[in-house]
Amino acid sequence: MASEARPAPLAHHFDDYDQQRESATLGMWLFLAQEVMFFGGLFLAYTVYRWKYPAFFALGSNQLDVPLGLANTIVLIGSSLTMVLAVRAAQLGKARQIAGWIGATMALGTGFLVVKGFEYHHKWVHHLIPGAGFHIEGTTDPAAQTFFVLYFCMTGLHALHMIVGLGLLAFLVPKALRGDFSAENHNWVEGVGLYWHFVDVIWIFLFPLLYLLGRHHA
Amino acid sequence: MTAPATAAPTELPSYLEAAHGPKSWLLTRDHKRIGILYLVAISVFFVLGGLMAVLIRAELATPQGDMFSSDVYNRLFTMHGILMIFFFLIPSIPAVLGNFLLPVMIGAKDLAFPKLNLTSWYLYMIGGLMTFGSLLTGGIDTGWTFYTPMSTTFAQGQVLVTAVGIFVAGFSSILTGLNFIVTIHRMRAPGMTWFRLPLFVWAHYATSIIQILGTPVVAIAILLVGAERLFHIGVFDPKYGGDPLLFQHLFWFYSHPAVYIMILPAMGVMSELVTAFSRKRVFGYHFVAFSSLFIAVIGFLVWGHHMYVSGQSVVAGAIFSFLTMLVAIPSAVKVFNWTATLYKGSISLQTPMLYALGFIGVFLIGGLTGVMLGTLGIDIHVHDTYFIVAHFHYVMVGSAIMGYLGGLHFWWPKITGRMYDEFWSKVGALLIFVGFNTTFFPQFILGYLGMPRRYHMYPAEFQTWNVLSSAGATILGVGYLIPVIYLLWSLKFGAKAPANPWGAKGLEWQTASPPPVENFATPPVVTEEAYAYETSAPAKEVTVGV
Ligand code: HEM
Ligand SMILES: [Cu+2]
Numbered sequence: 001m002a003s004e005a006r007p008a009p010l011a012h013h014f015d016d017y018d019q020q021r022e023s024a025t026l027g028m029w030l031f032l033a034q035e036v037m038f039f040g041g042l043f044l045a046y047t048v049y050r051w052k053y054p055a056f057f058a059l060g061s062n063q064l065d066v067p068l069g070l071a072n073t074i075v076l077i078g079s080s081l082t083m084v085l086a087v088r089a090a091q092l093g094k095a096r097q098i099a100g101w102i103g104a105t106m107a108l109g110t111g112f113l114v115v116k117g118f119e120y121h122h123k124w125v126h127h128l129i130p131g132a133g134f135h136i137e138g139t140t141d142p143a144a145q146t147f148f149v150l151y152f153c154m155t156g157l158h159a160l161h162m163i164v165g166l167g168l169l170a171f172l173v174p175k176a177l178r179g180d181f182s183a184e185n186h187n188w189v190e191g192v193g194l195y196w197h198f199v200d201v202i203w204i205f206l207f208p209l210l211y212l213l214g215r216h217h218a
Numbered sequence: 219m220t221a222p223a224t225a226a227p228t229e230l231p232s233y234l235e236a237a238h239g240p241k242s243w244l245l246t247r248d249h250k251r252i253g254i255l256y257l258v259a260i261s262v263f264f265v266l267g268g269l270m271a272v273l274i275r276a277e278l279a280t281p282q283g284d285m286f287s288s289d290v291y292n293r294l295f296t297m298h299g300i301l302m303i304f305f306f307l308i309p310s311i312p313a314v315l316g317n318f319l320l321p322v323m324i325g326a327k328d329l330a331f332p333k334l335n336l337t338s339w340y341l342y343m344i345g346g347l348m349t350f351g352s353l354l355t356g357g358i359d360t361g362w363t364f365y366t367p368m369s370t371t372f373a374q375g376q377v378l379v380t381a382v383g384i385f386v387a388g389f390s391s392i393l394t395g396l397n398f399i400v401t402i403h404r405m406r407a408p409g410m411t412w413f414r415l416p417l418f419v420w421a422h423y424a425t426s427i428i429q430i431l432g433t434p435v436v437a438i439a440i441l442l443v444g445a446e447r448l449f450h451i452g453v454f455d456p457k458y459g460g461d462p463l464l465f466q467h468l469f470w471f472y473s474h475p476a477v478y479i480m481i482l483p484a485m486g487v488m489s490e491l492v493t494a495f496s497r498k499r500v501f502g503y504h505f506v507a508f509s510s511l512f513i514a515v516i517g518f519l520v521w522g523h524h525m526y527v528s529g530q531s532v533v534a535g536a537i538f539s540f541l542t543m544l545v546a547i548p549s550a551v552k553v554f555n556w557t558a559t560l561y562k563g564s565i566s567l568q569t570p571m572l573y574a575l576g577f578i579g580v581f582l583i584g585g586l587t588g589v590m591l592g593t594l595g596i597d598i599h600v601h602d603t604y605f606i607v608a609h610f611h612y613v614m615v616g617s618a619i620m621g622y623l624g625g626l627h628f629w630w631p632k633i634t635g636r637m638y639d640e641f642w643s644k645v646g647a648l649l650i651f652v653g654f655n656t657t658f659f660p661q662f663i664l665g666y667l668g669m670p671r672r673y674h675m676y677p678a679e680f681q682t683w684n685v686l687s688s689a690g691a692t693i694l695g696v697g698y699l700i701p702v703i704y705l706l707w708s709l710k711f712g713a714k715a716p717a718n719p720w721g722a723k724g725l726e727w728q729t730a731s732p733p734p735v736e737n738f739a740t741p742p743v744v745t746e747e748a749y750a751y752e753t754s755a756p757a758k759e760v761t762v763g764v
Contacts, residue, residue: 012327013327013329019404023400023405026399027396027400030430037430037434037435038434038435040438041435041468044468048461048464049461052461056459130449130452131449131451132450141459142452142457143458143459146452146458146460153442
């Protein structure tokens with residue numbers, strides 16, 4: 001039972017905690033810059049194909065479940081809030097609070113993935129998985145698949161990032177309970193927090209692009 | 219963790235003596251040891267890629283296809299390209315010399331993230347072994363460019379394994395760049411201001427930006443190729459409405475900047491060599507430093523010059539042509555500044571300097587032919603001919619590898635604590651220069667005459683130039699073999715190196731050779747820039763007037 005912080009480890013090659021913390025934060029931001037470019041390739045593909053096949057994108061977008069997507073958006077924004085509270089608790093060195101807020105974040109994140117799973121299942125049942133068995137009401141042009149190729153690539157990669165995020169959060173819980181985090185040393189919580197917000201922001205773009213844009217043109 | 223501030227430099231064990239056994243290497247977090255791990259690994263890939271080059275040149279000595287079938291030949295040049303670019307040249311200077319030197323040059327004890335640094339090496343090894351494994355099981359025939367729909371639909375073989383191998387190695391490159399940028403921002407010693415940084419460090423800063431922002435784009439492109447192959451969906455396949463040109467855009471958005479990942483670090487090495495062996499402050503420090511950043515930025519805007527004949531619009535072609543001309547400016551700035559640094563310097567022709575002078579000449583040809591290719595009209599004539607092959611070997615083999623070898627010779631005493639053989643190292647440098655030009659200059663002519671790249675049979679009229687090229691490759695091969703022998707020899711029999719054998723000014727020369735684990739016996743405080751040659755008398759004993 002350690003609500004009191006243990007002495008924070010300072011790695012041998014750093015002069016002080018400030019240097020260590022600033023390095024960790026800058027490193028995380030650079031990693032996120034890398035992530036932006038990684039997803040950027042997919043957003044470019046989305047732009048190109050949307051411009052090429054507006055009708056198919058409207059058709060595809062109408063197959064998505066807006067209420068479920070909206071619910072998931074709210075769940076994910078909620079998880080960003082609990083994540084912020086976890087970081088705040090870490091800055092104050094409150095071990096049990098950190099673990100609690102991280103647990104809440106994980107619950108919300110898992111909820112998101114479960115809903116996503118239902119959505120995927122629905123697509124499966126309705127033959128909307130790209131490939132030989134693909135079939136959509138309204139056209140037989142195989143190019144109609146492009147919307148769903150992008151839908152699965154983008155939301156799939158996003159879900160993969162969420163799973164990694166959940167793993168990282170799970171890794172932080174025992175550390176938090178051991179009292180590893182304190183005002184000087186909470187780089188891990190802060191770094192994972194940044195990552196979590198980033199994944200959230202990606203979804204904030206995915207939701208309107210995939211679910212909302214162009215529905216009314218069909 | 220201990221504070222040996224009172225110990226004399228000689229009393230600290232060097233990073234090589236501090237621990238022993240395979241575990242002390244494979245689990246090390248010391249940036250210097252990780253640099254050595256990379257050195258060993260990239261050398262193996264260089265030898266493998268080199269053997270393939272030998273086979274390619276042997277096949278091309280005659281117009282008939284007498285050694286390999288077309289299919290085997292395709293696999294040969296594909297693997298040659300992939301190993302040399304992704305597993306040798308891209309990691310060469312940053313991961314070996316940069317890893318070893320960057321923290322020492324700025325007076326830090328290590329890179330900001332030592333564990334991440336080791337992770338990068340393991341990612342590189344996993345990627346390398348996967349790619350090598352795919353080679354052992356038949357290889358792939360797509361060319362290093364993975365063009366779709368060839369790579370997604372028609373290619374036979376282990377495209378998926380190779381693609382994942384390159385993907386994994388790509389993250390090694392990204393994380394190395396990330397580590398460097400954080401280190402340069404946060405770990406500089408007291409007094410090491412931005413404009414006292416060695417130009418080697420500036421060059422690595424610019425390189426790291428490209429690694430972080432460019433590599434993920436090729437990563438996603440490769441991932442999509444993999445998905446298309448695996449699930450038979452249409453990301454790039456026109457049959458399902460995909461656009462093959464989208465792949466080319468994504469690929470070159472990385473792969474043009476990637477050529478600067480290969481050349482910028484070599485340019486950084488050049489700035490160190492030229493100053494150290496002409497005993498002069500570098501001419502126009504700020505220009506050289508900012509030209510690296512300028513190259514990194516403009517380098518992201520020129521990828522379309524690889525797609526002039528791919529069906530991209532003429533307007534796009536013209537714009538890319540103009541931007542390509544722009545990128546030649548900072549490259550030229552560097553060449554002019556090195557030349558001006560040589561002017562009235564007291565030049566000594568030690569081996570690293572031979573490589574440096576060779577670099578200037580070879581890069582001039584490589585860069586200027588790049589400008590020719592950037593010109594729309596010329597490129598339409600010579601695209602996909604041996605002219606291209608000659609151009610990029612002038613910049614990659616000629617310039618980048620000469621920069622790497624020059625740097626390796628310059629810092630070898632620092633890294634290993636041993637001196638290598640003067641005579642043989644000069645013989646090696648000269649053979650490499652002669653062999654290189656004999657191999658690749660004829661290829662400009664072949665390309666201009668119209669010989670296409672990537673075929674193993676050609677009309678008999680091209681044979682003379684091809685024989686010349688293959689003969690040059692033999693000399694080049696011997697040239698590369700010689701350093702392997704005397705460098706390995708020096709490890710056991712070389713004279714012990716002093717801390718500063720060249721009388722150079724950088725911070726890395728002020729600590730022991732080889733350095734202790736935390737690089738300096740006492741944390742350094744920097745009071746002058748790395749090129750303060752004029753402020754003290756030149757070291758006469760190492761100066762050979764020219
Ligand atoms: C001075 C600046 C440079 C300019 C203006 C330039 C221009 C070009 C152009 C226009 C092409 C396309 C030719 C074609 O495919 O038709 C090209 C190809 C190429 N360049 Fe450069 N280049 C420059 C420097 C470099 C450097 C420094 C490197 C490498 C270190 C490099 C490596 C390559 C490679 C690998 C290719 C061929 C890729 C392939 O098709 O397989 N270039 N260059
Ligand atoms: Cu290019």
